[in-house]
Amino acid sequence: MYTGKTEMPCCLCGNGDTVARLDLPPRVVPLMDNAGPIAWRDIIGEVSIHFCASDWELVCDLVLDIGMGPLGRCNVARASFDIREDFEALLNDVREEPNQSPTERRLLAESDRVITEYDADEAIETRDLVEAKVIRWALADVENDEDESDGTARSPATD
Numbered sequence: 634m635y636t637g638k639t640e641m642p643c644c645l646c647g648n649g650d651t652v653a654r655l656d657l658p659p660r661v662v663p664l665m666d667n668a669g670p671i672a673w674r675d676i677i678g679e680v681s682i683h684f685c686a687s688d689w690e691l692v693c694d695l696v697l698d699i700g701m702g703p704l705g706r707c708n709v710a711r712a713s714f715d716i717r718e719d720f721e722a723l724l725n726d727v728r729e730e731p732n733q734s735p736t737e738r739r740l741l742a743e744s745d746r747v748i749t750e751y752d753a754d755e756a757i758e759t760r761d762l763v764e765a766k767v768i769r770w771a772l773a774d775v776e777n778d779e780d781e782s783d784g785t786a787r788s789p790a791t792d
């Protein structure tokens with residue numbers, strides 16, 4: 634599917650010849666390398682990262698055999714995503730941020746389906762399973778982080 638985004642190089646090594654792409658919800662961006670300056674709340678739609686052939690093999694091993702997500706090593710500067718226009722971001726500056734954007738809900742639902750049906754459904758590719766697991770783990774990670782910061786930053790009396 635053509636999304637209008639620029640093709641980006643491998644997010645691990647910068648090789649321009651990529652073979653696989655993972656689409657992720659914006660909320661996982663803070664887990665990635667170089668994510669500091671990125672206002673992930675202003676990202677529209679999903680964040681796509683790309684892998685060259687040898688790094689994709691590595692990522693598949695990491696996710697499927699070792700059970701680890703690759704995002705900490707993925708350079709977000711080599712990810713492709715669309716960011717909301719500045720004036721729009723300003724207008725929405727004080728908006729209540731929903732926990733799950735429509736993109737995130739869709740990706741999560743799809744991930745759950747893939748993980749549940751992978752063994753039974755031959756149409757589901759290994760890439761889909763890798764993507765599903767990476768999304769699941771990453772969202773669990775950011776949720777843990779958010780819980781921890783909530784505990785210190787907010788007192789029950791504000792309710």
Ligand SMILES: [Zn+2]
Pocket residue numbers: 643644645646647648684685686687688689
């Ligand atoms: Zn690479």
